[in-house]
Amino acid sequence: PEVKKIAVISGDGIGPEVVAEAERVLxxxxxxxxxxxxxxxxxxxxxxxxxxxxxxxxxxxxxCKNADAVLLGAVGGPKWDSxxxxxxxxxxxxxxxxxxxxxxxxRPAVVFDxxxxxxxxxxxxxxxxxxxxxxxxxxxxYFGDKFRRxxxxxxxxxxxxVYNVAEVERIVRQAFEIAQKRRKKLASVDxxxxxxxxxxxxxxxxxxxxxxxxxxxEHVLVDNCAMQLLRRPASFDVIVTENMFGDIxxxxxxxxxxxxxMLASASMGEGAFGxxxxxxxxxxxxxxxxxxxxxxxxxxxxxxLRLTFGYADAADAIEAAVAQVLNEGHRTSDIAVxxxxxxxxxxxxxxxxxxx
Amino acid sequence: PEVKKIAVISGDGIGPEVVAEAERVLxxxxxxxxxxxxxxxxxxxxxxxxxxxxxxxxxxxxxCKNADAVLLGAVGGPKWDSxxxxxxxxxxxxxxxxxxxxxxxxRPAVVFDxxxxxxxxxxxxxxxxxxxxxxxxxxxxYFGDKFRRxxxxxxxxxxxxVYNVAEVERIVRQAFEIAQKRRKKLASVDxxxxxxxxxxxxxxxxxxxxxxxxxxxEHVLVDNCAMQLLRRPASFDVIVTENMFGDIxxxxxxxxxxxxxMLASASMGEGAFGxxxxxxxxxxxxxxxxxxxxxxxxxxxxxxLRLTFGYADAADAIEAAVAQVLNEGHRTSDIAVxxxxxxxxxxxxxxxxxxx
Ligand SMILES: CC(C)[C@H](C(=O)O)[C@@H](O)C(=O)O
Ligand SMILES: CC(C)[C@H](C(=O)O)[C@@H](O)C(=O)O
Numbered sequence: 021p022e023v024k025k026i027a028v029i030s031g032d033g034i035g036p037e038v039v040a041e042a043e044r045v046l047x048x049x050x051x052x053x054x055x056x057x058x059x060x061x062x063x064x065x066x067x068x069x070x071x072x073x074x075x076x077x078x079x080x081x082x083x084c085k086n087a088d089a090v091l092l093g094a095v096g097g098p099k100w101d102s103x104x105x106x107x108x109x110x111x112x113x114x115x116x117x118x119x120x121x122x123x124x125x126x127r128p129a130v131v132f133d134x135x136x137x138x139x140x141x142x143x144x145x146x147x148x149x150x151x152x153x154x155x156x157x158x159x160x161x162y163f164g165d166k167f168r169r170x171x172x173x174x175x176x177x178x179x180x181x182v183y184n185v186a187e188v189e190r191i192v193r194q195a196f197e198i199a200q201k202r203r204k205k206l207a208s209v210d211x212x213x214x215x216x217x218x219x220x221x222x223x224x225x226x227x228x229x230x231x232x233x234x235x236x237x238e239h240v241l242v243d244n245c246a247m248q249l250l251r252r253p254a255s256f257d258v259i260v261t262e263n264m265f266g267d268i269x270x271x272x273x274x275x276x277x278x279x280x281x282m283l284a285s286a287s288m289g290e291g292a293f294g295x296x297x298x299x300x301x302x303x304x305x306x307x308x309x310x311x312x313x314x315x316x317x318x319x320x321x322x323x324x325l326r327l328t329f330g331y332a333d334a335a336d337a338i339e340a341a342v343a344q345v346l347n348e349g350h351r352t353s354d355i356a357v358x359x360x361x362x363x364x365x366x367x368x369x370x371x372x373x374x375x376x
Numbered sequence: 377p378e379v380k381k382i383a384v385i386s387g388d389g390i391g392p393e394v395v396a397e398a399e400r401v402l403x404x405x406x407x408x409x410x411x412x413x414x415x416x417x418x419x420x421x422x423x424x425x426x427x428x429x430x431x432x433x434x435x436x437x438x439x440c441k442n443a444d445a446v447l448l449g450a451v452g453g454p455k456w457d458s459x460x461x462x463x464x465x466x467x468x469x470x471x472x473x474x475x476x477x478x479x480x481x482x483r484p485a486v487v488f489d490x491x492x493x494x495x496x497x498x499x500x501x502x503x504x505x506x507x508x509x510x511x512x513x514x515x516x517x518y519f520g521d522k523f524r525r526x527x528x529x530x531x532x533x534x535x536x537x538v539y540n541v542a543e544v545e546r547i548v549r550q551a552f553e554i555a556q557k558r559r560k561k562l563a564s565v566d567x568x569x570x571x572x573x574x575x576x577x578x579x580x581x582x583x584x585x586x587x588x589x590x591x592x593x594e595h596v597l598v599d600n601c602a603m604q605l606l607r608r609p610a611s612f613d614v615i616v617t618e619n620m621f622g623d624i625x626x627x628x629x630x631x632x633x634x635x636x637x638m639l640a641s642a643s644m645g646e647g648a649f650g651x652x653x654x655x656x657x658x659x660x661x662x663x664x665x666x667x668x669x670x671x672x673x674x675x676x677x678x679x680x681l682r683l684t685f686g687y688a689d690a691a692d693a694i695e696a697a698v699a700q701v702l703n704e705g706h707r708t709s710d711i712a713v714x715x716x717x718x719x720x721x722x723x724x725x726x727x728x729x730x731x732x
Pocket of ligand 2: 213214243466469470623
């Protein structure tokens with residue numbers, strides 16, 4: 021079979037440990053399904069700052085550009101938090117999104133049965149929650165001009181939020197298409213009663229909607245959406261929104277599931293190219309102790325196999341293996357009720373590899 | 377005693393009904409405490425669009441400017457939702473904030489004992505939640521330049537987010553002072569890892585903090601705050617943030633209390649001038665049916681008496697009367713478990729007036 025190239029970025033904190041387990045899962049799918057992958061590792065984030073003096077070295081970018089997909093562990097940590105902007109891990113994150121054209125961030129928020137009590141929401145409210153936030157990732161206030169200037173009243177700071185029709189149309193079409201494959205409901209979130217970019221956003225959504233008559237569309241103001249996610253999470257299917265609102269709402273949605281340590285994400289570029297990473301952070305406090313939960317990274321790998329490579333059989337098998345291992349009662353300490361019975365990162369990886 | 381002037385804006389939907397009850401409470405405090413108020417009514421919002429052709433008529437503005445404080449019911453409704461921008465109730469809202477210099481929006485989010493089961497959060501998570509969001513209200517992306525233009529890639533929309541040092545300092549000082557009178561904890565929310573305005577914001581917070589060494593300060597990124605509000609709502613005391621983030625987070629905070637129909641708010645200008653209004657909307661579906669809950673408006677009046685006029689005795693008495701009436705088991709239908717025993721808007725007003 022064709023050899024697929026995957027750039028692997030372990031990153032910081034627990035990144036290397038969780039990525040290592042995902043790589044073992046990847047190997048197992050090669051054996052079982054006859055697929056063939058070639059992985060190339062690259063430095064990114066804090067470790068790249070330490071070893072190369074920049075969070076996003078040129079070679080890392082070319083390794084990624086050469087690949088069909090990128091698997092990312094986690095980046096960042098207190099060690100680099102007070103660095104100047106150019107030497108911060110998140111500057112690398114924004115840089116890689118822009119450089120790879122990753123315009124669409126897919127953030128599924130699902131409730132794992134074994135974790136439904138971990139949520140701060142009542143189980144009856146959470147029941148049936150299975151939504152996907154589609155966040156625009158390379159435009160808006162994140163990437164507009166930013167500067168300081170002397171104004172009439174002294175020093176001021178400026179951020180600019182810009183969206184053009186094509187940028188909005190691209191992400192909105194993708195969201196409609198995702199909704200078509202799910203429960204056929206799309207909530208477009210904006211602040212059209214205040215922002216010009218939101219008015220443009222809404223116009224584009226309305227015009228694109230004509231091509232997807234089978235998808236039920238609602239427009240929700242961002243403040244109202246922050247409330248409705250709490251009030252009726254199960255009623256949402258796909259939520260599409262701009263970069264800044266998506267940052268806030270996707271994290272709110274993830275937290276309300278109670279499953280944040282288990283959630284996967286994909287950042288998609290043109291075609292099928294994508295960068296896949298767990299939603300959780302680098303957790304430096306537990307790094308290197310065989311304590312981290314590798315499931316979110318393994319599920320991110322499953323997303324890659326499904327979305328970039330179209331290997332639905334392998335993706336299904338990985339997701340089923342994770343469900344089986346959880347159903348059998350195995351837990352890493354972050355999700356264990358009885359911590360004394362928790363398994364380590366490596367053991368969880370073993371269990372999932374064996375269950376595929 | 378000195379006669380205090382209050383501009384009364386009933387607005388749309390249930391506005392007139394709930395404001396009428398608050399006015400009766402106001403009368404009762406005159407009788408009991410010897411204060412003296414003069415009220416003047418003015419048109420605003422949808423009704424002003426219908427009767428005067430603009431959501432914020434000049435005379436309304438001068439009635440407000442002439443007064444010491446403004447009491448507002450609620451504005452808006454589907455009737456005006458598809459109007460052009462200048463003829464929309466929310467345009468009046470933004471206009472009145474700017475014209476009256478209401479730079480600080482105070483949004484207490486408290487859990488009412490009788491409503492703690494109404495929240496979608498687990499009661500044990502909610503336990504002890506009593507926080508105040510201090511939202512900057514006349515700056516940021518709400519009031520920066522907004523326009524369309526032809527860009528390289530076709531039509532684009534632009535919003536500009538601007539903050540100067542003085543604007544940030546003013547609201548941050550107020551937040552520190554509020555925290556000093558509460559549990560002495562302040563969370564400043566920004567997105568300093570991405571936005572220049574947030575970096576300015578954080579610099580100002582750090583420099584102002586030196587004057588309030590007794591207040592414990594934390595900086596929280598906005599996406600993280602959206603999560604932490606869900607995870608540990610009771611751990612927050614005062615949250616201060618810029619206009620757009622405050623819009624989203626104050627609504628999220630309100631919703632998680634489960635008490636949204638009971639929450640008051642104040643929008644403060646220079647000195648003690650303030651506009652007071654319930655957090656809930658105009659609820660056109662139940663307007664004019666004696667079904668609306670007047671408590672949020674009555675509690676907004678109590679905030680006015682406390683913050684603008686310094687009449688703590690009257691404010692305390694109103695708040696105690698509300699608590700007593702609720703403890704006695706009286707409920708309007710929005711908060712009644714047994715709807716058949718619910719009292720109407722007018723009866724709830726009567727009960728509270730009698731209990732003062
Ligand atoms: C680290 C930060 C720049 C980033 C963002 O705001 O996009 C993060 O919060 C995320 O959501 O991936
Ligand atoms: C109606 C709208 C313009 C307004 C805002 O965004 O400020 C509202 O959501 C609020 O919070 O008072």
